[in-house]
Amino acid sequence: MRSRVNRRLMAGVVAAGIGALVLSGCTGDIADDTGDVNCDDYTQYGTFEGKTVTIGGTILDLEADRLVQSWSDFEKCTGIEIDYQGTSEFExxxxxxxxxxxxxxxGIVPQPGLLKRLQAGGWLIPASDAVVANIDQWWDPAWKEYGTVDGTVYAAPLMASVKGYIWYSPAEFADKGYEIPKTLDELKELSEQIAADGDHLPWCAGLESGEATGWPGTDWVEDFVLRQSGPDVYDQWVNHEIPFNSPEIVKAFDAVGEYLKNPEMVNGGIGDVSTVITEAFQTAGLPILDGECSLHHQASFYETFWNPDGGTANTVGSDGTVYAFLLPPVNEDDPQAVTGGGEFPVAFRDADEVEAVRAYLSSDTWANNRVSLGGVISANKGVDPDNASSELLKQSIEILQGDTTFRFDGSDLMPGAVGADSFWKGIVAWVGGQSTQDTVDAIEASWPTS
Known part of the structure; x- marks a missing residue:
């Protein structure tokens, strides 16, 4: 377990973006294998001795080390040197x-809305035939649409995440007789029971993420819109076919506010409600490890953050240090619906070596290589779920490959002025005390008119 001091120190380092620059030659927790490489899987990409391809994105720290390792054999077999630079300010x-x-x-773009903004600026290169062929072979058609603007494909998906997980300590649940809730009402009852037990506040949360501060709160709202009002209303909301201040959206905000704005619910192990805004999302769930909170809402990718030093002391599993259950539906017999996210490698330079890299990143070979390194998943249909590094990530891959109702993260689909600006900022103002109605009215007013 990590001490309170260490956790706060880590938060300061992450929030400040110290060490954000990650290069392909960096050292980290993954050693570079300099042994012989079987290049059979890479001959299709050609050879480009002396060529360099630069990549930028939001992926940092251990996850960035693993990303770099995922293309090391590709580099050796094609001769392309890949330089990766990660920063929390990428967006x-x-x-x-x-x-x-x-x-x-x-650029590894985490939002289809941002992709559309970059395309509108005239800066993006359409995806090559090889990339499009991989998309058609390995991805559900819905994912192709996320990387497409006006009928032209600009990027394949990369990694993915399943959102709406509630992280908890299996040992605490067993010791105290807590049961996994099967409905939203049962989740509320569980939270109230934990609060009544008096050992600590039930929930821990954090919205701080540099320029993107607020996005974890948008995930909460999106999950509640999907479960309370269904996928059709969710789609109408995201596409602005109903206004942002519709009653269904107000209902979701108010339901989330019963947790994030409630001093009897948050912020366990961290401070009062105001600290929800200032706590880094990377560290916000760690009080569970110290027995200072019980529940934390965050996506499948949060698995990486349970061992912030890159170690293995904390295990993820139903009998591990931490595990997670999906935010339940309104009614127990309702179909399971989940939100999720992903990234899209867009190109700013038209060159064969750039498209060779993008073709590799859209392949089942890359997806299995990266998933095998741990901590992430992909919606690529060629991924073997058994390659996942944990029970939870295997389950997440199976969810993405199955019949579960899936909707892409709503704020990522909205225009950038909303999804990557007023919605984030609105969440911060709302948790800080602004009323629900004033918040949704302000976000609605920010929606572009064309």
Missing amino acids: AQIAVLAEGGNAPDI
Whole structure:
């Protein structure tokens, strides 16, 4: 378990973006294998001795080390050197860099809304035939649409996440007789029971994420809209076929507010309600390890953050240190519905070596390589779920490959002025005390008119 001091120190380092620059030659927790490589899987991409491809994105720390390792054999077999630079400010800076002609060759964009904004600026290169062929072979058609603008495909999906997980300690649940809730009402009752037991506040949460501060709160709202009002209303909301301040959205905000704005519910192990805004999302769930909170809402990718030093002391599993259950439906017999996210490698430079890299990243070979390294999943249909590094990630891959109702993260689909701006900022103001109605009215007013 990590001490309170260490957890806060980690939060300061992450929030400040110290060490955000990650290069392909970096050292980290994954050693570079310099042995012989079987290049049979890589001959289709060609050889490009002396060529360099730069990649930028939001992926940091251990996850960035693993990303770099995932293409190490590709580099050796094709001769392409890949330089990766990660920063928490990528989303805020990439359009400025593109406009100035300083964008990386490839940008790993985490939002279809941002992809559309970059395309509207005239900066993106359409995906090559090889990339499109991989999308058609390995991905559900819905994922293809997320990387498409006006009928032109600009990017294949990369990694994915299943959102709406509630992380908890299996040992605490067993010791105290807590049961996994099967409905939203049961989740509320469980939270109230934990609060009444008096050992600690039930929930721990954090919205801080640099320029993207607030996004974890949007995930809460999206999960409640999907479960309370269903996928049709969710789609109408995301596409602005109903206004942002519709009664269904107000209902979801108010339901989330019973947790995030309630001093009897948060912020266990961290502070009062105001600390929900200032606590880094990377560290917000760690009080569970110290027995200072019981529940934390975060996506499947949060598995990586349970061992922030890259170790293995904390295990993820039904009998491990931590595990997670999906946010339940309104009624026990309702179909399971989940939200999720993913990234899209867009190209800013038209070159064969750039498209070779993008073709590899859209393949089942890359997806299995990366999933095998641990901590992430992919919706690529060629991924073997058994390659996942934990019971939870295997389950998440099976969810993405199955018949579960899936909807992409709503804020990622909305126009950037909303999904990556007013919605994030609105969540912060709302947790800080602004009323639900004032919040949704302000976000609605920010929606672009064209």
